Amino acid sequence: MENRSAGDLLKRVRxxxxxxxxxxxxxxxxxxxSAFKGRGMAFSEVREYQYGDDVRSMDWxxxxxxxxPYIKVFEEERxxxxxxxxxxxxxxxFGTRVQTKRDMIAEIAAVLSFSATIxxxxxxxxxxxxxxxxxxxPKKGRSxxxxxxxxxxxxxxxxxxxxxxxxxxxxxNAIKKKCTAFLLSDMLDVDRDGNPKYADALKVAAGRHxxxxxxxxxxxxxxxPPVGLIHVKDSETGEDAWVNTDSRAVRxxxxxxxxxxxxxxxxxxxRHNIDSVDISTDGDYVKGLMALFNKR
Numbered sequence: 001m002e003n004r005s006a007g008d009l010l011k012r013v014r015x016x017x018x019x020x021x022x023x024x025x026x027x028x029x030x031x032x033x034s035a036f037k038g039r040g041m042a043f044s045e046v047r048e049y050q051y052g053d054d055v056r057s058m059d060w061x062x063x064x065x066x067x068x069p070y071i072k073v074f075e076e077e078r079x080x081x082x083x084x085x086x087x088x089x090x091x092x093x094f095g096t097r098v099q100t101k102r103d104m105i106a107e108i109a110a111v112l113s114f115s116a117t118i119x120x121x122x123x124x125x126x127x128x129x130x131x132x133x134x135x136x137x138p139k140k141g142r143s144x145x146x147x148x149x150x151x152x153x154x155x156x157x158x159x160x161x162x163x164x165x166x167x168x169x170x171x172x173n174a175i176k177k178k179c180t181a182f183l184l185s186d187m188l189d190v191d192r193d194g195n196p197k198y199a200d201a202l203k204v205a206a207g208r209h210x211x212x213x214x215x216x217x218x219x220x221x222x223x224x225p226p227v228g229l230i231h232v233k234d235s236e237t238g239e240d241a242w243v244n245t246d247s248r249a250v251r252x253x254x255x256x257x258x259x260x261x262x263x264x265x266x267x268x269x270x271r272h273n274i275d276s277v278d279i280s281t282d283g284d285y286v287k288g289l290m291a292l293f294n295k296r
Contacts, residue, residue, distance in 0.1 A: 013149050016110050023286065024114035031293040036080060036119075036180050036210070045073045080121040080180050081138045083209075084109050085171060086152050087185030089129040089162040101216045104281050105184045106152045108214060111289065112182055113145045121180075127151060130161030132170045138179075164189045165201035172205050180210045187215045187265055194261030196268055206272040212292060213269060213276040222258050224251045 046059050049069035062070040086109060088102065113123045117140065124138030125148045134155060136148055164185060171181060189197050196202070205211055224245045244250055269276045275295045279288040 020110035021114050023111055046070050082116045082121050082123045083179050083181045084125045085167050085183040086127050088127045088157050090160045099281055101281055104216050108285050109152055110149050127155055128167035129157040129159040130163035131159055131166055133157050162189045164198035168201035168205040172208055178209055183213045186217055190261045194257055194264055196265050199268055203272055206274050211274055215278045218281045224254050
């Protein structure tokens with residue numbers, strides 16, 4: 001990613017904060033609260049029994065001491081720990097329409113962060129390429145959230161590739177208690193046959209944490225335009241080749257490969273009861289996130 005001045009970065013962060021904070025307050029806060037529950041019910045107080053109260057909540061010790069019926073009152077134990085697993089590999093710099101995948105991911109991460117903060121949840125972030133580049137432990141506070149957004153926008157990875165398994169294994173080892181985790185990536189960590197390389201790690205992480213996947217894609221990734229003989233290079237592996245995009249057979253094989261990879265990944269998510277949503281760089285992520293929340 002090109003170097004930017006500190007002033008330009010602050011302006012970008014501030015712009016994202018204004019936009020996403022407003023969205024979080026106006027649209028997402030209630031949906032987020034409903035979709036992602038707390039750990040259960042926690043004791044709040046004791047009060048006198050009222051007609052219609054559940055007798056199973058009776059506090060017999062206080063009742064005996066006060067010589068009048070008292071019950072225990074419980075409230076939802078709301079606070080969650082939210083961890084954002086953010087793909088910052090070089091493929092995130094791709095974008096042909098409105099913005100790059102990484103810029104879109106940064107906005108979505110900001111919305112999720114502010115929504116979590118409104119609900120008094122702690123937020124952390126794990127930035128990864130083909131290794132864990134940076135782990136920001138969960139905390140509260142505006143300055144902490146802005147730090148996360150800055151890192152997502154500007155952190156320069158030391159590696160170019162993608163290894164989702166590495167990120168999921170780190171999450172499993174670093175966060176011992178169950179957390180709410182969002183994996184933001186194009187999820188194009190697959191073999192030549194389109195099979196996800198992260199299947200085993202995903203199964204383990206989904207069994208321990210409440211995991212949701214947000215796949216951010218660019219519309220140009222699903223097909224090849226007929227523009228003649230082109231030289232292509234994988235931004236992550238460095239492999240290059242000449243491709244004749246005028247060939248219908250070549251374009252068809254690519255579309256079939258992409259569709260197979262896409263459907264195989266969705267089948268994997270469904271098998272492990274993982275909620276997911278696809279968001280395009282030229283699309284409306286508000287509708288995408290609402291659809292994700294409404295699935296729950």
